[in-house]
Amino acid sequence: MSSxxxxxxxxxxxxxxxxxxxxxxxxxxxxxxxxxxxxxDTFTEDGVFTANAHPKPQEGRAAIVEGAxxxxxxxxxxxxxxxxxxxxxxxxxxxxxxxxxxxxxxxLAIPAGGxxxxxxxxxxxxxxxxxxxxxxxxxxxxxxxxxxPR
Amino acid sequence: MSSxxxxxxxxxxxxxxxxxxxxxxxxxxxxxxxxxxxxxDTFTEDGVFTANAHPKPQEGRAAIVEGAxxxxxxxxxxxxxxxxxxxxxxxxxxxxxxxxxxxxxxxLAIPAGGxxxxxxxxxxxxxxxxxxxxxxxxxxxxxxxxxxPR
Amino acid sequence: MSSxxxxxxxxxxxxxxxxxxxxxxxxxxxxxxxxxxxxxDTFTEDGVFTANAHPKPQEGRAAIVEGAxxxxxxxxxxxxxxxxxxxxxxxxxxxxxxxxxxxxxxxLAIPAGGxxxxxxxxxxxxxxxxxxxxxxxxxxxxxxxxxxPR
Numbered sequence: 001m002s003s004x005x006x007x008x009x010x011x012x013x014x015x016x017x018x019x020x021x022x023x024x025x026x027x028x029x030x031x032x033x034x035x036x037x038x039x040x041d042t043f044t045e046d047g048v049f050t051a052n053a054h055p056k057p058q059e060g061r062a063a064i065v066e067g068a069x070x071x072x073x074x075x076x077x078x079x080x081x082x083x084x085x086x087x088x089x090x091x092x093x094x095x096x097x098x099x100x101x102x103x104x105x106x107x108l109a110i111p112a113g114g115x116x117x118x119x120x121x122x123x124x125x126x127x128x129x130x131x132x133x134x135x136x137x138x139x140x141x142x143x144x145x146x147x148x149p150r
Numbered sequence: 151m152s153s154x155x156x157x158x159x160x161x162x163x164x165x166x167x168x169x170x171x172x173x174x175x176x177x178x179x180x181x182x183x184x185x186x187x188x189x190x191d192t193f194t195e196d197g198v199f200t201a202n203a204h205p206k207p208q209e210g211r212a213a214i215v216e217g218a219x220x221x222x223x224x225x226x227x228x229x230x231x232x233x234x235x236x237x238x239x240x241x242x243x244x245x246x247x248x249x250x251x252x253x254x255x256x257x258l259a260i261p262a263g264g265x266x267x268x269x270x271x272x273x274x275x276x277x278x279x280x281x282x283x284x285x286x287x288x289x290x291x292x293x294x295x296x297x298x299p300r
Numbered sequence: 301m302s303s304x305x306x307x308x309x310x311x312x313x314x315x316x317x318x319x320x321x322x323x324x325x326x327x328x329x330x331x332x333x334x335x336x337x338x339x340x341d342t343f344t345e346d347g348v349f350t351a352n353a354h355p356k357p358q359e360g361r362a363a364i365v366e367g368a369x370x371x372x373x374x375x376x377x378x379x380x381x382x383x384x385x386x387x388x389x390x391x392x393x394x395x396x397x398x399x400x401x402x403x404x405x406x407x408l409a410i411p412a413g414g415x416x417x418x419x420x421x422x423x424x425x426x427x428x429x430x431x432x433x434x435x436x437x438x439x440x441x442x443x444x445x446x447x448x449p450r
Contacts, residue, residue, distance in 0.1 A: 014315045015164045017322060022167060025238040029252075081295050083254055083271050085237055087385055088325040102329075104383055106408070108256070108271045110295040116271040121383050121408045121416040145381050145410040165314045172317060175388040175402075231445050233404055233421050235387055258406070258421045260445040266421040 017091045020101050020128065023135045028084040034072050040065045043137045044129060051142040052150040079112040086124060098138065099128040105142070121145040167241045170251050170278065173285045178234040184222050190215045193287045194279060201292040202300040229262040236274060248288065249278040255292070271295040317391045320401050320428065323435045328384040334372050340365045343437045344429060351442040352450040379412040386424060398438065399428040405442070421445040 023042070030039040040061045043049070049064050050057035058067045075082060088104040102125050109119035127139040143149060173192070180189040190211045193199070199214050200207035208217045225232060238254040252275050259269035277289040293299060323342070330339040340361045343349070349364050350357035358367045375382060388404040402425050409419035427439040443449060 010315050011161065011311065014318045015160050017318045018164045018167045022240065025240045025252075028238060029240070081271075083238075083295065085254060085256075087237060087387060088328060088383075090322065090325045090329070102325075104385060106385075108268065108295075110271045112296065112298075114296060116268050116296060118268060118408065118416050118418060121381075121410045145383065145408075146412065146414060146416060148412075161311065165310050168314045168317045172390065175390045178388060179390070179402075231421075233388075233445065235404060235406075237387060258418065258445075260421045262446065262448075264446060266418050266446060268418060 013091075013093075016093065016099065017089065019135065020091050020099070021089060023128075024086045024089075024103070027137075028086060031068060031072075032081070032083055034076070036065055036068045036072060039068055042135075043140075044131065047137055048139045049137075049142075050140070051144070052147050053142075053144045081110045081112070082119070083108040083110065094127075097129075099126075099130075099135070101126040101128055163241075163243075166243065166249065167239065169285065170239060170241050170249070173278075174236045174239075174253070177287075178236060181218060181222075182231070182233055184226070186215055186218045186222060189218055192285075193290075194281065197287055198289045199287075199292075200290070201294070202297050203292075203294050231260045231262070232269070233258040233260065244277075247279075249276075249280075249285070251276040251278055313391075313393075316393065316399065317389065319435065320389060320391050320399070323428075324386045324389075324403070327437075328386060331368060331372075332381070332383055334376070336365055336368045336372060339368055342435075343440075344431065347437055348439045349437075349442075350440070351444070352447050353442075353444045381410045381412070382419070383408040383410065394427075397429075399426075399430075399435070401426040401428055 027039065027042040030036075030042065043061055043064055045061055046059075047061060047064060048057050048059050049067070058064045085106040085108070086103040087106075090102040092100045094100055102123070105120075105122040105124045106118060107120040107122070108116055110116040122145060123143045125141045126137050128135045129138045177189065177192040180186075180192065193211055193214055195211055196209075197211060197214060198207050198209050199217070208214045235256040235258070236253040237256075240252040242250045244250055252273070255270075255272040255274045256268060257270040257272070258266055260266040272295060273293045275291045276287050278285045279288045327339065327342040330336075330342065343361055343364055345361055346359075347361060347364060348357050348359050349367070358364045385406040385408070386403040387406075390402040392400045394400055402423070405420075405422040405424045406418060407420040407422070408416055410416040422445060423443045425441045426437050428435045429438045
């Protein structure tokens with residue numbers, strides 16, 4: 001964790017930390033609301049999504065759309081809504097200008113007319129880049145805490 | 151979600167985002183600790199609380215106090231403590247000077263001597279106004295994720 | 301909660317609130333990853349950890365290390381990972397220069413190959429001090445919501 005040293009530019013570090021929180025709020029809402037194209041647009045065109053629960057990485061926006069659509073349809077068929085929470089955030093600007101953002105994730109599952117429950121606990125390691133006015137994910141690695149690291 | 155565009159005033163947007171987080175921490179603690187009058191004071195005098203789980207909106211502080219007192223007494227009788235978490239926050243200043251704040255909510259239920267569990271997952275859409283030195287809720291709309299929209 | 305009045309120095313209060321969030325993200329990761337020495341280093345040398353679930357306070361870093369190592373070994377033997385979330389944060393600088401930080405805490409338990417679940421809901425009251433470039437905990441009081449106050 002030595003990369004998360006205290007920042008020289010306090011105001012800038014404060015603004016960036018909040019910006020990443022804001023970004024995640026917007027990004028995960030897109031996924032949870034089934035706005036899959038907008039979800040995919042929060043990744044760079046060549047963005048990569050890798051997870052210890054997936055057999056192989058999703059490489060590029062088209063693959064990310066495909067994966068999210070399949071998951072969303074399956075949940076819709078089951079009448080289940082998901083809510084993704086990211087928290088316990090660590091943010092650090094890297095020497096190459098990218099932003100490393102590490103977070104904990106909780107996935108809640110809420111069946112229509114049923115009992116909400118924790119479905120999954122994960123750790124999420126992102127490489128974010130600034131693209132125009134906003135942030136995008138260039139690389140995301142999600143580790144489900146119940147599964148061994150890949 | 152197009153209303154959540156990147157802000158022109160970065161320092162101001164950063165401070166507002168954190169202020170809303172701080173406000174919610176204080177507000178929900180009042181509710182969870184049974185400080186119902188202080189809870190009601192975090193709404194404007196004409197504040198409205200509407201929810202897809204309620205038969206009709208609570209309009210004005212007196213109605214909000216009444217609703218919260220009834221809920222709090224019922225939980226106390228059952229020996230249940232609740233903890234409300236708001237997160238995944240989106241904040242945007244509106245052209246009319248109000249502040250739109252959207253969040254996810256988790257309600258935890260903790261029976262005395264028993265097992266804590268997720269009771270509810272909700273989405274919360276607030277219209278906040280600045281009143282003196284602080285924020286107040288003018289309009290809150292809470293949607294339980296397990297129930298259909300009203 | 302009257303100590304959490306609106307701050308005179310908005311930019312400073314904003315930066316401090318975010319700094320505490322950042323600190324907690326780093327601190328609890330150390331605990332959850334079993335980095336017990338780094339965890340203990342986030343307390344002052346004379347730091348105190350008290351909890352309504354503990355028979356007596358842990359006083360000083362050595363006692364904090366001892367308690368965390370015992371807990372970590374027990375969980376490792378059971379194949380259980382924990383994730384600590386702190387949220388709903390309240391932060392206030394005190395007249396004596398210390399920082400009061402109150403938070404809600406959720407402890408998730410994730411058995412290897414099993415179902416993640418909420419294990420505990422707690423309230424956490426910290427006294428933080430600035431030590432060199434960063435923050436440390438001088439006094440932590442954790443109250444499990446399912447147990448009576450001590």
